Structure formats: structure tokens, C-alpha cells
Amino acid sequence: MMDWGPLILTFKLALITTVILVILGIPLAYWLAYSKSKIKPIIETLVSMPLVLPPTVLGFYLLVAFSPSSAFGNWINEWIGLRLIFSFEGLVIASIIYSLPFMVQPIQSGLAGLPKQYKEASYILGKSKRTTLFKILLPNIKPALLTGVVLSFAHTIGEFGVVLMIGGNIPGETKVASIAIYDEVEALNYDTANTYSLILLAITFFILLTVYLVNGGYLKKLGR
Amino acid sequence: MIDLSLHKGLHTAQGTMPLDIDITITKGQFVTLYGESGAGKTSILRMLAGLLSPDQGKIVVNESIWYDSTTKTNLKPQQRKVGFMFQDYALFPHMTVRKNLEYALSKNQDSGSIEELIQMVELGDLQHQKPSTLSGGQQQRVALARALVQQPEILLLDEPLSALDTKMRLKLQDYILKVHQQYNLTTILVSHNIGEIIKLSHQVHILEKGNIVKSGTPTEVLTSHKMSAKFRFTGEVIAIQQEEVVSIVTVLIGNNVVKIIAQESEIETLNIGDTVLVASKAFNPVIQKIV
Numbered sequence: 001m002m003d004w005g006p007l008i009l010t011f012k013l014a015l016i017t018t019v020i021l022v023i024l025g026i027p028l029a030y031w032l033a034y035s036k037s038k039i040k041p042i043i044e045t046l047v048s049m050p051l052v053l054p055p056t057v058l059g060f061y062l063l064v065a066f067s068p069s070s071a072f073g074n075w076i077n078e079w080i081g082l083r084l085i086f087s088f089e090g091l092v093i094a095s096i097i098y099s100l101p102f103m104v105q106p107i108q109s110g111l112a113g114l115p116k117q118y119k120e121a122s123y124i125l126g127k128s129k130r131t132t133l134f135k136i137l138l139p140n141i142k143p144a145l146l147t148g149v150v151l152s153f154a155h156t157i158g159e160f161g162v163v164l165m166i167g168g169n170i171p172g173e174t175k176v177a178s179i180a181i182y183d184e185v186e187a188l189n190y191d192t193a194n195t196y197s198l199i200l201l202a203i204t205f206f207i208l209l210t211v212y213l214v215n216g217g218y219l220k221k222l223g224r
Numbered sequence: 225m226i227d228l229s230l231h232k233g234l235h236t237a238q239g240t241m242p243l244d245i246d247i248t249i250t251k252g253q254f255v256t257l258y259g260e261s262g263a264g265k266t267s268i269l270r271m272l273a274g275l276l277s278p279d280q281g282k283i284v285v286n287e288s289i290w291y292d293s294t295t296k297t298n299l300k301p302q303q304r305k306v307g308f309m310f311q312d313y314a315l316f317p318h319m320t321v322r323k324n325l326e327y328a329l330s331k332n333q334d335s336g337s338i339e340e341l342i343q344m345v346e347l348g349d350l351q352h353q354k355p356s357t358l359s360g361g362q363q364q365r366v367a368l369a370r371a372l373v374q375q376p377e378i379l380l381l382d383e384p385l386s387a388l389d390t391k392m393r394l395k396l397q398d399y400i401l402k403v404h405q406q407y408n409l410t411t412i413l414v415s416h417n418i419g420e421i422i423k424l425s426h427q428v429h430i431l432e433k434g435n436i437v438k439s440g441t442p443t444e445v446l447t448s449h450k451m452s453a454k455f456r457f458t459g460e461v462i463a464i465q466q467e468e469v470v471s472i473v474t475v476l477i478g479n480n481v482v483k484i485i486a487q488e489s490e491i492e493t494l495n496i497g498d499t500v501l502v503a504s505k506a507f508n509p510v511i512q513k514i515v
Contacts, residue, residue, distance in 0.1 A: 117314035120275050123301040124308045125328040126374060135327065139318045 002195055005172055006180035010200075013088070013176060014156040017095040021103040021152050024096070029107035030133060048101050055098065059165025062094050066166060086168045091176075094166055095156045102151040110144025111137060143215040150211045154204050225251055225287075226378065226410060230271055231280040234434065236262055243267060243434035249412070249427075251286065254404055256413045256421045256442070259431030265414040266311075268431075269380045272412070273308050274301035286377065307371030307379045307409075311386065313363045315355035321366050322351040328373035341369040344406075345399060361392040365399060372403060379404070379411045386416065397423055418446050457482075457502045458514065461494055473511060475502055486511050 032044060050058055066084035067073045076082050084090035114137060122132040138145065160178040167174030169183060177196050184193035213219050226249040233240045243264040249255050257265040270276035272283060274290070277298060283291040290299045316324055325338045342351055345365040355363055364384060371379060381400065385393045397420060404411045404424075415421050421428055422442040430438040430445060438445050459477035471491045473484045484502060486494075493513050494500065501514045 117310045121314040126302045
């Protein structure tokens, strides 16, 4: 009998991560798109690091940082009562860092690609930066927003190395689908591994297909 | 009354160009800024709108200070009562014509003015369409109407008609003139089109490399070469040929190429590409540099 737990946990993790990333990613992307600050290249680099870094490197440093024996891990543990290693909360934070570029980069380039007159026209019409962002800028970069949301979601589903390093393999807590597959293969349960893999394969295929259909305008053409 | 005193180093392809402007514009006037691209015309409009900060200077509009470098006053674009029409209209593509105008309403403003504006620019039939489905001239009218929703004191027009064909241009000039009078605006236009300037404006300032080189009424400033000569043309020097005693200057006037015999002293300051005045004085064509 197959255990659905890892799959459910995977989607729960991906969903929570994506929601938090939308909230964090939009202001960060806005700042990166328009700031002329000198530290901007540094922030850009940091945001993009997870793209090139082996997940195990990120996982390793997070493990060190989150560990109760480190100053930061200890502080979190004592003041907020959160233990971030081998826990779901730790996975969420790690996933946010790991998938950050997938949310920030599409939105940033979407914003940077808009004619600056939209923003200026809105300011001259007396609208605040906030109103301009939500009423003018974001509605005009819907494809970029969709790309950011879907890629972050899909990328979180595909996580392995980071999870393995700081989450371990605790059923119902940190045992996500990718870990479960590894686990089943280790135990020579190829059938179960195959089922998990097929489900992930199918789901990610359809998620990405949806993005390309929507952003490519194919759905609109069908609707006509 | 608008008092402008603006100083700024503008970054151009040729390096930094200092912009130094000192002008006063009377309330209700229609003023045009005329000059080559890169002379700083658009920058002046942007500074007035608060989109660009001068390095130094003062902007005083009807006795309220919008910008003053000595007291570090600098009102945000949101706080300045201006309407701005961008060269490429900057209509919001995801909103219909009507929504574009409604977006411009301030918080407690009555939406009745929207109806009036839509009627005025004759967009009633198109009000529920998105800007991308409209022609250039129609988009232009939407932009004009949107700039007026907040009842600005000053209307800034940044080469608004340059992308339109002549017929549309003439029609939109009438719209602009109509709103200028009806809403009692002070209007500042950036334009390259001499006919348009003479038709619309009370006063014109000619800009050259960041400085105002000439100001006055359009007929004074733009047609000042009309002298007593029997005939006169302006053209561009396309070749200068040295002959034994004299030189032959080839000038393009309109679509005609004309050869003019000139003395050595006359061609001393001439270069290929110069704009020249060709006029006849007592049967002798004279040629003299005018720019």
C-alpha cells in the first residue's frame, strides 16, 4: 500500500513556500528593478546564488546556521521556540531561500521591461508608489507573475539536496516525495519509487504546460 | 505665473551638457519650446512635472514653491498640479479608455467630469475599448483627456503630435487649443513643427544646447528673416567647390539643388551641412550663414 503522506507534504511545502515568496518576492523584485543603490549588485548576486550553488552547499550552511548549537539557531530556538533543523518550518525557510531567484527574477525583469512612462504617468496623476505598483505595474506583468509563481512552486517540488541536508527523513514532517523516492530505491522497492516518480512527472509536466499555454496566448486563441 | 530657473548637467551621448534656463510664463499663456533634439526641451518639462530633479534653481508656480534648491524643497510629482501628455501617450494598456480616465480621478473627486471629457474629445463610442485597438489620433485624445481629469493648472505636452499624419495633426491642434481655452490652462508645448507653433502658441522659446537663444512671439522669432530682399530661400549646403577665382556652393533648397557662385570671403565660414540663407539683392545673389 502506497503512502500518500510524502506527496501531500511536498505540495503543502510548495504551496506555503510559494505564498510566502509572492509576499517577499514582489517588494524585493520592485526594489531590484528600480533601485540605483550601490549595494544592488550584491543583493542581486545573493538572490541568484541558489541557481548555481549545489543544493547541498546551501543545505550544509543552513544546517550549520539553524543548528541549536549555533548562535542564530539557539536564538530562534529560545526566543521563538522554533527548531529549524529536521522540522517542517526549517524546510519552509530553506525552500524560500532556495526558490527565491525563481520568483524574483521573472518579476524583476517584467518590471524593468515596462515603459517607465507608465510609472511616471501614474505619479503625475497623483497616485502613490503603492497604488501604481498594484493597479498599473503588476497587472501589466501578469505573465511574469505567473512564471514566478509556477516556477517557484515547481522548483520547490523538485527540491532534494537541501531537504536531505536540513530536513532528514522524518515521515509527516520532512519526508517529501523526492526523499521518499530515494528511500524506496534504497530499499529496492522500485514499484513504489516508480509510482511516486510518475506522479511527480505528470504533475510537473502539466504545471509547466499550463504556464506555456497561458503565457503563449494559446488558451485565448482557443477561446475565440 | 510660473517662474522657472533651472540648472542641471544633462547626460547626453556627447558628454555632459549644462542646461541653464531662466524663464517666466504668464498664467493662461500657450508657450512653445522649440529646438533640436537633445537641446533640453523634454528635460524642462520633466523638471516641471517633478520627474527629474534640477541640480540647482527654483520652480515657483502661482506663488507656491515646487522646487527650491536653497531650501531643499522638492515637491513630488503627485503633489504638483500638472497634466502631462507623453510623446508615446503612456496609456495603461490593461484598462479601457474610460478606466484610464477614471484611474486619474483623485480620491473624492466627482466622476461627472469624466463624462464631460469623453464628450469633449469625442470618444463616447470608444470608451469601453482598450487603447491598443485605437488609432494613434484616438489614443492621443485619450491621453489629452486623461491629463485633464485632475484639473491641472499647467498642461505639459511633450511633442504630442509628432507621430501623427498631417490631417490628424491639424485636428488635434484644434482639440488642444480648445482645452487650453476652455480649462483656462497654462500650456507648455514641445514642438518641432513651425506651422503648429505659429497656430497654437503665444510665445516661443528657442533652445540650443541647454540655453534659450531667442524668445518672443512665433512670428517674431520664427519668421524674422523676412527682409527687403526680392527673393530668399533657406537651404542646406551640400557641396563647396573651389574654382580659380570664385567658389561654387551647391545648396539644397526644398527638393531643388541650386548652384551659387560665391566669393572666397563668403565661403570662409561655410561648411557642408550648414543651413544657409540664399537671397537676391540687386541682382547679385548673396549667400550668408544663418545658423
